[in-house]
Amino acid sequence: MRVIDVPVSLEDRTLDQLAEGIGAWPPEPFLLNAHGTTWASPYGLVSLLTLGQALHEAKLPRARFAVPESAETRSYWSRIGFFHWASDLFELVGRATRRPFDTPSDVLLPITPIRAFDDVSTVVGKIQERAQRILASEINLAPKASVRFVMTLSEVCQNIIEHAGTGGWVAVQTYYWKKRLGRKVVVIAVSDAGIGFRRSLEATQARQVGERWGDGAALELALMHNVSRYRDPGRGQGLYHIRSYLTRWQGKISVRSGTARIAIVPPWDDDPALAEQLPFFPGSQVQITIPAQEEGDPQ
Amino acid sequence: MMQRIGLAPLLRETVATPYSDLVTRSTGAALRTRIEETISTASHRTTMLDFTAVGLIDFSCADEVVAQLLLRVAGEEEHYVLLFGVSEHHLEAIDHVLERHGLSVAALPVGEGAPRVLGFASPDVAMAFQAIQRLGAGDAKRLGESLGWTVERAADALQSLALRRLIQAAGGTYRPLPLPA
Numbered sequence: 285m286r287v288i289d290v291p292v293s294l295e296d297r298t299l300d301q302l303a304e305g306i307g308a309w310p311p312e313p314f315l316l317n318a319h320g321t322t323w324a325s326p327y328g329l330v331s332l333l334t335l336g337q338a339l340h341e342a343k344l345p346r347a348r349f350a351v352p353e354s355a356e357t358r359s360y361w362s363r364i365g366f367f368h369w370a371s372d373l374f375e376l377v378g379r380a381t382r383r384p385f386d387t388p389s390d391v392l393l394p395i396t397p398i399r400a401f402d403d404v405s406t407v408v409g410k411i412q413e414r415a416q417r418i419l420a421s422e423i424n425l426a427p428k429a430s431v432r433f434v435m436t437l438s439e440v441c442q443n444i445i446e447h448a449g450t451g452g453w454v455a456v457q458t459y460y461w462k463k464r465l466g467r468k469v470v471v472i473a474v475s476d477a478g479i480g481f482r483r484s485l486e487a488t489q490a491r492q493v494g495e496r497w498g499d500g501a502a503l504e505l506a507l508m509h510n511v512s513r514y515r516d517p518g519r520g521q522g523l524y525h526i527r528s529y530l531t532r533w534q535g536k537i538s539v540r541s542g543t544a545r546i547a548i549v550p551p552w553d554d555d556p557a558l559a560e561q562l563p564f565f566p567g568s569q570v571q572i573t574i575p576a577q578e579e580g581d582p583q
Numbered sequence: 584m585m586q587r588i589g590l591a592p593l594l595r596e597t598v599a600t601p602y603s604d605l606v607t608r609s610t611g612a613a614l615r616t617r618i619e620e621t622i623s624t625a626s627h628r629t630t631m632l633d634f635t636a637v638g639l640i641d642f643s644c645a646d647e648v649v650a651q652l653l654l655r656v657a658g659e660e661e662h663y664v665l666l667f668g669v670s671e672h673h674l675e676a677i678d679h680v681l682e683r684h685g686l687s688v689a690a691l692p693v694g695e696g697a698p699r700v701l702g703f704a705s706p707d708v709a710m711a712f713q714a715i716q717r718l719g720a721g722d723a724k725r726l727g728e729s730l731g732w733t734v735e736r737a738a739d740a741l742q743s744l745a746l747r748r749l750i751q752a753a754g755g756t757y758r759p760l761p762l763p764a
Contacts, residue, residue, distance in 0.1 A: 405602060
């Protein structure tokens, strides 16, 4: 059986390594080896679940998943809810506590499935009190900005239901980005195993775009030009608003779909605005990063 | 007479949620259907959508509950919609979705004594709307004198307000929408 190593640190930048290891889709049976993994961002964890979900939906055999050797890493992944959901999607190899317990204090929202609009309402309802307290005390977001944060979360979760054609996952966490930013950040990670932006927009946009049509062009239309597959002018606004809020907060959004990734890049980051011809990864992944606000930052 | 529809209680009846947030397009569509049914069973010319006790409203839900409702009401003869109890948290989403559709609505925000226009409004329309709230019923001549405009300019603004159902027109005179007591 093929063994695919999960990067030691799994996050938005290293997901491409994992995708490269998986290779062409549908993949041959494999064992996902997270034995040496010591850290994963919420983005990394929801992406792993998406991989398991995509295998399941493609009616492929469940992949085996070797859990991290580090007890600390395993404990954290249990507490954020990863093993609870992963045990349905992978054949777990190694000891892991499957039931989530004692959510860590920096987790605003443990990994939560989004399968219907009701799930979005529940997420929004549940997160508000905790989010407002943590966002105010740790990220220094004003109460009005906290409401915008929750609206952002709502819109990005709805994108799963409206466009993916299947369910997905969301998680929200704060952590300290010492090297990259020197500030605390709050991160929303969303991933779904759905049809992706290219297929969602293909029927209405592919002919107009012509030869350049692909994952990158579809992401550009959705994120930069508010294009939706619906003709109603009220549609396609979710990502537009997310973008405008993030500009105000010097935040970052990065969306990966299929073989491309697009990002609104704030001054503190050096990601390319558009990366194409990446190794394929199923579905779509969104990461929103909002840095702690400092005195004088507009909100 | 005015029909009052409390959105927070209607939300709980419609989608059986313990929360008071107006979020998601499907919730908005379900709520709008209930609002339309409620409007159709009454004979009032003005419907007041009461946002009191509503938590947050996201853009997708605002689009369904307010923008799509106004588009449907526009097809009915002389039916007016007023938003009441709108908090600072609601204003941004509602204002934006209406602007996107080129629509407008009169809204009485929490803590404000007079309504304001949300959504699309040219500078003349916005000024005329505010003036009419102060002046009460009148005609183009009266509005023009109050704002230092020609009668034609005032008449244009009043006609725009009436077409957008932001004021009521009656035989060459205009009056503001009735407000809750």
